[in-house]
Amino acid sequence: MTAPAPVETLDLAARFPGWVTPDSRPGYSGWIVEKDKLLDFARALRDDLGYDYLSSVTGVDYLPEGKMEVVYHAYKTTGGPGVNFKVQVERRDPVEVPSLVSIYPGAEFQEREAWDLLGIKFTGHPDLRRILMWEDFAGHPLRKDWREAYFEEEFKPFKSRWPEGKFQMAEDKARLGDNLSFPAGFDPRKKTDFDPEKALYEALRQYQKTESGLETEHLLVNIGPHHPSTHGVFRVAVVLDGETIVNLKPVMGYLHRNHEKIGERNTFLMNMPYTDRLDYLTSMSNNFGYALAVEKLMGITPPERAEYIRVMMAELTRIANHVWAIGFLLNDLGAYFTPMLYAQEERELILDIFEAVSGSRMMCNYFRFGGVARDLPDGVLEKVRDLAFDRLPRKVDELENLLADNEIIRARGIGQGVLTAEDAIRYSTSGPLLRASGIPYDVRRAEPYSIYDRLEFDVACRPNGDIYDRMMIRFDEIRQSLRIIQQTVKQIPAGPIMAVKPAYQVRVPPGEAYGRVEGPKGELGFYIVSTGKSSPWRYHVRAPSFINLTAFGPMCVGQKIADLVAILGSIDIVLGECDR
Amino acid sequence: MTLANVIEWLVKGLVWVLILLGGFAYLTYYERRALARIQVRVGPNRAGPWGLLQPIADAIKLIFKEEFMPARADKLLFTLAPIITLTPALVITAVVPFGPESASFQLFGRTITWYIADLNVGVLYIMSIASIAVYGIVLAGWSSNNKYATLGGLRSTAQMLSYELALGLSFIAVIVLANSTRLLDIVEAQKGMWFAVLQPVGFVIFLIATLAEVNRAPFDMPEAEQELAAGYHSEYGGMKFALLFMAEYDKMIAICTIAASLFLGGYREPWFLRDTVLGVDQTPWLGPLYVFIKVFILLFGMIWVRATWPRIRYDRLMAFGWKILLPLSLALVFLTSIGMLLAEQVNPLYQWGIPLASLAAGFIAILGMYQTLRRKEYARA
Numbered sequence: 019m020t021a022p023a024p025v026e027t028l029d030l031a032a033r034f035p036g037w038v039t040p041d042s043r044p045g046y047s048g049w050i051v052e053k054d055k056l057l058d059f060a061r062a063l064r065d066d067l068g069y070d071y072l073s074s075v076t077g078v079d080y081l082p083e084g085k086m087e088v089v090y091h092a093y094k095t096t097g098g099p100g101v102n103f104k105v106q107v108e109r110r111d112p113v114e115v116p117s118l119v120s121i122y123p124g125a126e127f128q129e130r131e132a133w134d135l136l137g138i139k140f141t142g143h144p145d146l147r148r149i150l151m152w153e154d155f156a157g158h159p160l161r162k163d164w165r166e167a168y169f170e171e172e173f174k175p176f177k178s179r180w181p182e183g184k185f186q187m188a189e190d191k192a193r194l195g196d197n198l199s200f201p202a203g204f205d206p207r208k209k210t211d212f213d214p215e216k217a218l219y220e221a222l223r224q225y226q227k228t229e230s231g232l233e234t235e236h237l238l239v240n241i242g243p244h245h246p247s248t249h250g251v252f253r254v255a256v257v258l259d260g261e262t263i264v265n266l267k268p269v270m271g272y273l274h275r276n277h278e279k280i281g282e283r284n285t286f287l288m289n290m291p292y293t294d295r296l297d298y299l300t301s302m303s304n305n306f307g308y309a310l311a312v313e314k315l316m317g318i319t320p321p322e323r324a325e326y327i328r329v330m331m332a333e334l335t336r337i338a339n340h341v342w343a344i345g346f347l348l349n350d351l352g353a354y355f356t357p358m359l360y361a362q363e364e365r366e367l368i369l370d371i372f373e374a375v376s377g378s379r380m381m382c383n384y385f386r387f388g389g390v391a392r393d394l395p396d397g398v399l400e401k402v403r404d405l406a407f408d409r410l411p412r413k414v415d416e417l418e419n420l421l422a423d424n425e426i427i428r429a430r431g432i433g434q435g436v437l438t439a440e441d442a443i444r445y446s447t448s449g450p451l452l453r454a455s456g457i458p459y460d461v462r463r464a465e466p467y468s469i470y471d472r473l474e475f476d477v478a479c480r481p482n483g484d485i486y487d488r489m490m491i492r493f494d495e496i497r498q499s500l501r502i503i504q505q506t507v508k509q510i511p512a513g514p515i516m517a518v519k520p521a522y523q524v525r526v527p528p529g530e531a532y533g534r535v536e537g538p539k540g541e542l543g544f545y546i547v548s549t550g551k552s553s554p555w556r557y558h559v560r561a562p563s564f565i566n567l568t569a570f571g572p573m574c575v576g577q578k579i580a581d582l583v584a585i586l587g588s589i590d591i592v593l594g595e596c597d598r
Numbered sequence: 599m600t601l602a603n604v605i606e607w608l609v610k611g612l613v614w615v616l617i618l619l620g621g622f623a624y625l626t627y628y629e630r631r632a633l634a635r636i637q638v639r640v641g642p643n644r645a646g647p648w649g650l651l652q653p654i655a656d657a658i659k660l661i662f663k664e665e666f667m668p669a670r671a672d673k674l675l676f677t678l679a680p681i682i683t684l685t686p687a688l689v690i691t692a693v694v695p696f697g698p699e700s701a702s703f704q705l706f707g708r709t710i711t712w713y714i715a716d717l718n719v720g721v722l723y724i725m726s727i728a729s730i731a732v733y734g735i736v737l738a739g740w741s742s743n744n745k746y747a748t749l750g751g752l753r754s755t756a757q758m759l760s761y762e763l764a765l766g767l768s769f770i771a772v773i774v775l776a777n778s779t780r781l782l783d784i785v786e787a788q789k790g791m792w793f794a795v796l797q798p799v800g801f802v803i804f805l806i807a808t809l810a811e812v813n814r815a816p817f818d819m820p821e822a823e824q825e826l827a828a829g830y831h832s833e834y835g836g837m838k839f840a841l842l843f844m845a846e847y848d849k850m851i852a853i854c855t856i857a858a859s860l861f862l863g864g865y866r867e868p869w870f871l872r873d874t875v876l877g878v879d880q881t882p883w884l885g886p887l888y889v890f891i892k893v894f895i896l897l898f899g900m901i902w903v904r905a906t907w908p909r910i911r912y913d914r915l916m917a918f919g920w921k922i923l924l925p926l927s928l929a930l931v932f933l934t935s936i937g938m939l940l941a942e943q944v945n946p947l948y949q950w951g952i953p954l955a956s957l958a959a960g961f962i963a964i965l966g967m968y969q970t971l972r973r974k975e976y977a978r979a
Contacts, residue, residue: 261913359638426910
């Protein structure tokens with residue numbers, strides 16, 4: 019599939035003369051907006067042109083040009099191709115760009131991330147703190163001139179591990195690293211007064227007001243990072259009035275490993291298994307998004323059979339993820355593991371198929387640029403057919419029968435943790451969270467990729483946006499995925515599975531591409547900038563788990579602690595993707 | 599009260615406490631196996647034949663764990679709390695009879711009965727002891743110097759207050775039916791018919807209230823793993839945790855024994871077996887066996903509920919307790935009293951009006967719940 023071409027349909031340069039110029043670098047598309055006019059431009063884009071959904075905000079450090087760039091991708095929730103606009107600023111500290119939070123509140127976390135990792139200061143941001151790194155971290159790691167203490171080389175494969183295979187740890191060569199620097203006057207023996215938590219608590223405090231007139235005190239509770247139901251090392255600092263939530267701030271980054279920096283050192287193909295580790299429950303979908311982005315840059319299309327296999331695997335992943343999500347939501351509601359284990363049984367069967375096709379149950383690493391790694395082994399198609407036509411429809415009905423009318427689930431779910439349709443769009447939520455709020459927005463339909471435009475399925479949508487709807491929409495989506503799998507099983511053609519000759523090193527022409535797929539958790543986007551070298555210059559992941567959490571705080575305020583856990587479960591996050 | 603009397607109580611008490619402690623160990627095994635079966639798993643099956651030594655392995659692990667105390671915990675209360683929680687759980691069943699008087703046997707020239715104490719206010723004793731147990735939980739939560747634990751302790755207090763009332767009123771229905779507060783009389787009064795049949799809704803209320811009383815799912819608010827990590831015992835480890843755990847499971851056993859005595863005829867045979875050889879009057883030593891079977895089945899009910907139901911939210915729990923259970927159990931006391939009055943004054947057949955009235959009241963309560971509480975809670979924003 020070729021890159022969408024918004025340039026022809028929408029001439030922004032003519033509409034906003036002087037503000038906007040087309041991006042004319044080779045391989046690039048979109049528009050460059052004047053920094054001073056960014057807010058006006060974004061407002062006009064949202065209100066007049068209908069681009070109400072800001073999908074992705076990220077920065078790129080063009081060190082050789084001495085520029086920093088902030089890249090925005092906006093879409094219409096009614097569907098269609100998006101608009102890609104950029105702001106360029108001089109690469110001189112402080113790098114300042116106006117914040118878009120007032121227009122697109124969904125930019126809040128993403129701008130914090132860009133500040134944290136790239137040091138782009140968003141003026142007017144309400145709460146510009148670090149988000150993935152800790153508060154007293156020095157520097158901004160995604161800048162091209164930032165080097166870690168044990169820095170070896172700019173690009174992989176590192177010479178120390180190649181070609182003789184003599185493996186020597188960098189930390190053995192230089193015990194404290196070559197690149198260690200301390201702030202002036204730093205003495206490791208002295209305790210510093212710096213409290214890394216202070217900024218967080220300050221940010222929370224501004225909402226702490228008692229209303230009853232009684233001399234009461236709010237209780238600040240840290241839920242997580244070690245807590246049974248935060249689905250990993252996620253932390254929420256909650257201000258409580260009794261058991262009612264007054265305010266909360268999510269804190270993440272405990273699983274942060276700077277995925278993007280590592281990705282920019284890896285070669286293009288080395289990133290493929292690395293995307294498995296983002297959302298480790300849905301590795302096939304992650305592969306899909308990354309493969310799409312790089313294929314857009316390379317200008318290749320996979321052969322027909324590979325497309326069918328890809329879609330089949332992506333939909334199986336969706337089912338596996340959704341039964342898992344339903345099971346764990348029930349667990350969060352206090353059902354002692356029984357629904358979860360029932361749901362997991364089906365997931366195991368799907369993982370059997372993944373194991374057969376890719377050799378691994380979770381870290382599949384199955385997609386390649388221009389196809390898939392291996393053809394389907396004998397018997398797998400029959401297995402998929404059995405699952406899609408017989409077992410899964412039966413089991414999904416059974417699960418729904420058991421859960422949908424349960425009195426406690428209804429009492430805990432209906433009308434709780436409501437996210438209105440307007441808020442769902444404003445906070446850039448995606449996936450089941452957005453669709454349960456009554457917005458039938460699905461990338462598979464809104465901007466079809468692969469062969470989805472040829473397949474017959476409906477976009478599941480539920481109107482109320484509460485916990486119960488978010489649970490039920492997952493059942494609906496499983497049914498739609500089953501329809502898709504049934505069609506792919508019937509229609510899959512014979513033929514090659516790779517469009518190009520498989521190679522360890524792919525040649526990616528310079529340019530940028532944004533590949534997005536409808537992952538099980540939401541819109542998963544990969545923004546890739548290539549300079550024609552073996553590694554991407556910029557490798558950014560638009561992680562749905564991360565951005566969906568923007569709406570978490572507003573959903574929880576006024577609810578009880580028990581609801582907080584259920585709401586988090588109904589968003590369905592995976593920390594591997596959220597913290598990256 | 600002679601020395602021999604004291605020795606008899608001591609020995610009986612010791613035996614019963616040991617049974618309870620052993621019962622606790624194997625209740626955990628029973629629960630894990632039953633949960634595993636329900637959850638399509640196998641459960642512990644490695645230590646010993648069928649995993650039967652698993653509780654012992656667990657006990658050894660807990661005994662050898664480090665005794666840990668949070669830095670700013672209240673040391674005295676932190677140590678005392680598990681004891682305060684466990685003691686009521688052990689002594690509460692002292693008044694429950696496990697066999698009829700006819701099953702008493704002679705030992706060292708003394709008649710040994712199948713109960714530890716024969717209190718004529720047995721039901722009141724149970725009520726008062728049951729409400730002490732909550733102190734241990736509150737103190738454990740408060741002394742831990744941990745916010746989750748404090749919240750758990752607070753929840754426990756509120757929950758106990760609201761469910762104690764319904765529990766007490768369902769006791770009263772039994773007292774009215776049996777015309778006595780002595781447990782031996784209550785059990786004997788069920789010779790003809792179990793009170794669970796005569797007062798079905800009262801029995802259900804009793805079961806719900808006891809689930810709340812022993813903090814079992816779906817009323818396990820004070821622990822609420824998914825919300826409060828482990829609630830009041832977040833900071834406990836090793837043997838202190840084992841004591842709290844023991845208290846919870848012993849309370850389960852105790853409450854099931856009491857439920858069996860109050861509503862399911864205690865050591866009496868099922869009413870339809872009264873005149874057969876399986877009757878307790880004919881074969882007195884079957885009494886303890888019947889108690890065991892009834893407790894076993896009731897415990898399975900508790901485990902079953904835990905395995906299948908999500909937890910209801912804390913404020914809903916309170917609303918349910920105050921708005922539904924309390925008025926309903928009050929109505930049941932009233933209906934039972936009228937039924938007994940009519941049965942005594944007019945015709946014994948009027949006794950059968952009690953279950954009918956009870957079911958009708960239960961039906962009205964469910965209807966009311968459906969109309970008011972449920973509607974309101976399900977209103978979409």
